[in-house]
Amino acid sequence: ATQEGFDVDEVEGALGEAGHGPLPVLAVVGRPNVGKSTLVNRIIGRREAVVEDRPGVTRDRVTYEAEWAGRRFKVVDTGGWEQDVLGIDASVAAQAEYAIEAADAVVFVVDATVGATDTDEAVVKLLRRAGKPVVLCANKVDGPSSEADAAMLWSLGLGEPMPVSALHGRGTGDMLDEVLKALPEAPAQTFGAALGGPRRIALIGRPNVGKSSLLNKVAGEERVVVNELAGTTRDPVDELIELGGTTWKFVDTAGIRKRVHLQEGADYYASLRTAAAVEKAEVAVILIDASETISVQDQRIITMAVEAGRAMVIAFNKWDNLDEERRYYLEREIETELQQIAWAPRVNVSARTGRHMEKLVPAIETALAGWETRIPTGRLNAFLGELVAAHPHPIRGGKQPRILFGTQAGTKPPRFVLFASGFLEAGYRRFVERRLREEFGFEGTPIHMSVRVRE
Ligand code: GDP
Numbered sequence: 001a002t003q004e005g006f007d008v009d010e011v012e013g014a015l016g017e018a019g020h021g022p023l024p025v026l027a028v029v030g031r032p033n034v035g036k037s038t039l040v041n042r043i044i045g046r047r048e049a050v051v052e053d054r055p056g057v058t059r060d061r062v063t064y065e066a067e068w069a070g071r072r073f074k075v076v077d078t079g080g081w082e083q084d085v086l087g088i089d090a091s092v093a094a095q096a097e098y099a100i101e102a103a104d105a106v107v108f109v110v111d112a113t114v115g116a117t118d119t120d121e122a123v124v125k126l127l128r129r130a131g132k133p134v135v136l137c138a139n140k141v142d143g144p145s146s147e148a149d150a151a152m153l154w155s156l157g158l159g160e161p162m163p164v165s166a167l168h169g170r171g172t173g174d175m176l177d178e179v180l181k182a183l184p185e186a187p188a189q190t191f192g193a194a195l196g197g198p199r200r201i202a203l204i205g206r207p208n209v210g211k212s213s214l215l216n217k218v219a220g221e222e223r224v225v226v227n228e229l230a231g232t233t234r235d236p237v238d239e240l241i242e243l244g245g246t247t248w249k250f251v252d253t254a255g256i257r258k259r260v261h262l263q264e265g266a267d268y269y270a271s272l273r274t275a276a277a278v279e280k281a282e283v284a285v286i287l288i289d290a291s292e293t294i295s296v297q298d299q300r301i302i303t304m305a306v307e308a309g310r311a312m313v314i315a316f317n318k319w320d321n322l323d324e325e326r327r328y329y330l331e332r333e334i335e336t337e338l339q340q341i342a343w344a345p346r347v348n349v350s351a352r353t354g355r356h357m358e359k360l361v362p363a364i365e366t367a368l369a370g371w372e373t374r375i376p377t378g379r380l381n382a383f384l385g386e387l388v389a390a391h392p393h394p395i396r397g398g399k400q401p402r403i404l405f406g407t408q409a410g411t412k413p414p415r416f417v418l419f420a421s422g423f424l425e426a427g428y429r430r431f432v433e434r435r436l437r438e439e440f441g442f443e444g445t446p447i448h449m450s451v452r453v454r455e
């Protein structure tokens with residue numbers, strides 16, 4: 001059977017490639033100069049991504065998507081953090097600790113030409129305590145003559161050292177095979193939901209917006225269990241909290257509660273945590289301090305959640321702290337700064353007074369419902385047919401590209417594939433998205449749309 005001249009294989013091929021659910025997270029840790037950044041570049045196959053580092057500049061971007069042997073995962077890059085202030089040992093340990101906590105598996109990189117140092121031993125202790133799967137990368141084994149250096153690292157007690165040259169690519173394939181064995185198919189946190197467990201919420205926002213206050217407020221006496229990540233870490237990473245008669249899992253709350261005691265690298269840690277929490281959640285509640293100007297950092301956090309394709313609620317906190325003037329300016333800022341997420345439900349709350357706390361759950365439920373909405377193909381094409389008839393694509397170079405057929409390739413978030421007779425301009429694609437939202441809702445969720453052109 002064909003749809004307007006597209007064969008079924010082509011349609012199904014397009015369905016397979018669009019978007020993804022939560023991916024397992026791999027952290028790459030180790031001392032400075034052992035070759036972590038070089039290795040991360042190898043793994044993600046994108047040379048420019050990490051190399052642009054300048055000392056003293058903390059990067060926004062801490063996770064990258066990678067694929068090996070048909071499996072996708074996230075790589076957490078810990079190379080971006082400055083180490084001067086605390087001294088090497090303390091800073092490497094702190095960095096590794098955060099990264100390990102956020103990850104499902106760890107690649108521990110050691111410079112085989114140097115051998116195991118005291119700092120390496122300290123990281124080994126952390127790895128043991130965390131109990132996460134570890135692949136030991138014996139780096140800088142550039143040729144067969146240095147294989148013996150790698151073998152020396154058996155002494156670390158982490159199993160077989162994988163001899164690798166991150167610089168030349170030698171051995172990285174074998175190492176990645178081991179990584180795939182160590183990584184769960186999906187993050188541990190997703191198993192609960194797959195079995196009908198609690199929905200997963202990431203409560204995120206820049207420091208001091210009131211995340212910890214809000215968590216305390218909503219948890220109150222209702223905190224039912226302090227949950228341990230199955231058989232792995234001792235840290236109470238996630239918390240089960242009953243709200244509105246339903247139990248929800250707030251992911252990565254350890255990061256909210258633990259005050260970041262380190263000045264240096266605090267931004268880096270905050271981004272790392274946010275990225276990891278978003279990855280593990282289904283819905284992100286993004287807290288913004290309504291009493292202050294919406295900042296670049298707020299925007300970055302929003303972008304993270306949009307890019308990860310999560311359902312989303314914007315909570316303006318500290319509403320008790322707003323005067324008339326600020327309220328006036330906030331409305332204008334929302335119009336200009338938050339246009340890209342005009343579809344996200346908003347709640348105006350105060351973690352201090354408890355104002356509008358009861359509105360949080362309905363907003364979350366709305367966003368999750370939008371995130372999971374599926375439009376039957378027949379209905380979608382009836383809608384597209386009318387849309388194309390009423391608002392055809394502008395004629396370009398004597399031709400008029402036309403949407404021939406569309407299908408929803410998936411949910412969480414909704415993903416659409418449009419098949420067209422020619423290139424659809426960005427403006428027209430945005431118009432289609434806007435009309436889709438008007439017709440079908442999709443409140444609280446990003447929408448992915450890809451276009452297949454039939455040449
Ligand atoms: P990081 O601080 O752990 O991220 O380390 P980098 O990736 O910045 O690497 C530190 C230095 O080691 C750089 O000069 C790299 O070119 C070099 N390097 C990294 N991997 C290898 C390798 O496999 N072999 C050799 N010979 N040098 C390497």
Ligand code: GDP
Pocket residue numbers: 205206207208209210211212213214256317318319320321349350351352353
């Ligand atoms: P976090 O860093 O995002 O976890 O923020 P905290 O929960 O630690 O809050 C930062 C500061 O904001 C603290 O002094 C809180 O008391 C204050 N705060 C939090 N929520 C509110 C609120 O709704 N209203 C007001 N006025 N202050 C708040």
